[in-house]
Amino acid sequence: MYKIAGQLAWKSLMRRKTRTWMVITMIAMSLSGLLLLQGIYDGMVSHMINTAIRSDSGEISLYASKYRLEKNLDYRIGNLEDIKKYLDKQNMIDAYVIRLAQEGLAATAHKSLGAILKGISLEDERRFGNFDTFLSQGEYSFGDKDREALVGFKLAEKLKATLGSRLIFTAQDANGEINAIAFRIKGIVKTGGLAIDEGSIFISMEKMAEFLSLSGAATQIALRIKNESKIKNVQNALQREFESIDVLRWDELYPLLIQMREMMDVFNMVSYMIVFTIAALGIFGVILVSILERVREFSIMLAIGTPYQNIRHQIVTEAFIMSLFGYVLGAFSGGILLLYTASSGIDFRYFEAGLESFGLNAVLYADIRGYYFLQAFGAVFFATLLSVLWPLRVLKKIKPIEAIQGKML
Amino acid sequence: MKLIHISKTFFPGSSKEVKALTDINLTFEKGEFTTLSGESGSGKTTLLNIIGGLERPTEGKIFFDGLELTALSDEQMADFRLHHMGFIFQAYNLISVLTVRENIGFIMKLLDYREDEINNRINELASVLQIENILDNLPGQISGGQQQRVAVARAVASKPKLILADEPTANLDSKNSQRLMEMLRALNEKEQVTVIFASHDKYVLAESKRTIVLDDGAVIEDR
């Protein structure tokens, strides 16, 4: 019996080809648009998270407790050797970097600004998060005698400093004395992360230790974890091992990114709801009209004994055939768009500076996740269901007698 | 088939109240070829609809082979129609998206006949009704006379016990009306199917074995 309903549904759709295609195209186009939108938004957040992890926090960062609040050298990680020994033994840890930072005043001949000076190891940073790929000008080097520095590009811009410019950094050292250090700019980095681009200067760890009169200490140790699902385990293990140290995951350090991700999810959901509520209206229109113009036909079918369920089944099948085609087409074209955008990206160069203020590059890359397609399927499914409810009520009101009496014609 | 004290009142109790049928008592035997006749508004179509279970009588009972049809629910009645009754209406009574062949086989398919049974029956009927050459056309592509013959074929295809035809010739010219009636008569004799018409068409009346004349909702003649 369902076979007959299915056949009738198919044939009815084929009879009104233009209409059917309009609905299918509508679903397909809005779906691919939504998939692309979702991919780009997710891609943006992923990019920001990725940058934050690579250039700063790693999957896990260790700080001396209170340091993050006070930003004071009194709260530093001292037992560096013990920690290093421990970290070297852990096979879950891919790489780690040790950083020593201090806030102070960066000045050129023209201007002075608040900044953070960070002592790092370029080689370690490269292994840790390919830090060298963030270099936008100059060389990834501190010069022959460690007398040169890398500077965040926004900071350089604000200080009106360029490659080779001389910078003086003034800050308090470990003994509470105000000290100054001078160096030239060897390279300019552009990570997309505001903290680095707008306020960080990198020099060698050795130079930094000397400047602060502090060796064998760090303000931050960042770790890369091999297996994403093991991050929490590693965190717990580290916390047990080093009780006096704050062991924090990237998502605890950058709650805003998690909130952004959640906001994007909500935003995507709302978009889906709006688009598919409107789309449901489109499907609804076609189904309703197709019922109304076939009232006579349906009532004759009912009169000769066709079960009501059979006709209902036909209508529902018609709606779902259109939706299914629309979904397949939309998922396919959306998938291709996503694949393209994931590999080549979309260029928003015109909005570059604005995007940078969000910590993004001018070229946006999309994410592709399997659940997009599942979610899209759910949306199409519910829209279709929604769209047939009212038409089915209309159908229910058809009485076989009316066709014979010609009442509804 | 027995009709006992059948009455039908439309809009009972309201100002528009119309008494369509009053106290009809009739018996139809197997293999009858009967016409319900009368002027427009005499109640012949209402009576036919009540016999077919498309409408319920206000009073009275209908028995078919001992089964009380008036006691069946709407769904049971639909099932009964599917299994035991065939219908022919005035016009446009085919399913527009199905070919002639599929239209004829439609009820048999609903009744889960085997594919080869359906095809044999379609071919058999097509030759009797002279519609072999249009079997693969859609209803929109054939003439009104042909459409009505297809409707006849569909009505008799599953060999129902009873065929109800409401003004089947109303939209046909005289030649086509005559042919349709001849064919129905032939089927009636060949397959022993009971046929009841509601019509005042002279061609229908001429072919009928029994004519029941209604006037103002009552039987005034039965011959």
Added chain:
Amino acid sequence: MEFSPRFETYVLLSKKDKTVGSMLGGIIPSKESSLSHLKHALIKGAYLEGNDTRAIYLGSDLAKRLDVDVGEEIAMIGSSLDYSTAADLFTVKGIFRTGLFEFDSTSAFANKAYLDNIMMSKNKASYFTLSFLDNQAAAKYVNALKDKLPRTCEALSWQMLLSTLVQAMQVDSLFGYISISIFFLVIFFVIMIFSYVSIYARTRQIGLLRALGFTPKDIRILLFNEMLIIAFFSVTLGGIIGAAVTYYFEIHPLVVSGLAETYKDYGIISDALPTRFDLFTISWNALSIFILNLTSILYPIYKINQLSVTEAMRHV
């Protein structure tokens, strides 16, 4: 128009063993109060006055970083205009919070008259801030000032100074437009489907008109005019309803409790979601939908005109 000079310099502020780099601005308190929100941003203590001497007005996050409160003393070290070291002690007079995290954590203000003594900046300013009653006038003034000012000075509008913010706003609208274009796309299709279906329901009538001598062009004009009327009324109605809703929310903003608490670090300082009743945006959207309406029936009209007269009249 209002204006006020400011002298700005970067200094180190310290309290005991804590030292923080900060912007220190010399302002004329009375003039500044009518120019910026600095006075209204006060959360503790008092705003500066014209005769204040060693008083400093601190950003809330800066105060937190220095661990100081109103009434406490902090030291300032910077360089004065003659490149000599300038140092002094200040008492915290007030603490402000604008909601702009960066600003609140790196800004401090003092009375310009006093600061000028220390910094040797009498009769000198880093810049003037100008505020216009009419936003549009700013651009004109910027151009006029460019001609009048000596070479060493420049006049910048807020759009240029806050180019990042302006561009951030552009990016925000970019994503808004992307989303809206998808909404418009699906609306376009829905209207097209409905108009197609309703035009096709009248195929026989149109066939009859053609038989009576209407040309396809006449049909096109007829259907287009019908759509024009429908679109006009629906867009007007939709516009009025939409505008009313927006207007309502401008006066009674949607309040999401806890919003300010969650996002206080990101410059959102109120639970209310401000809604702007903007006639330009409303009419722009209404116009888009109107045009969408009209373009969506082009295809249905084309399709129906493809039918021959006899096909149309026989249409079921």
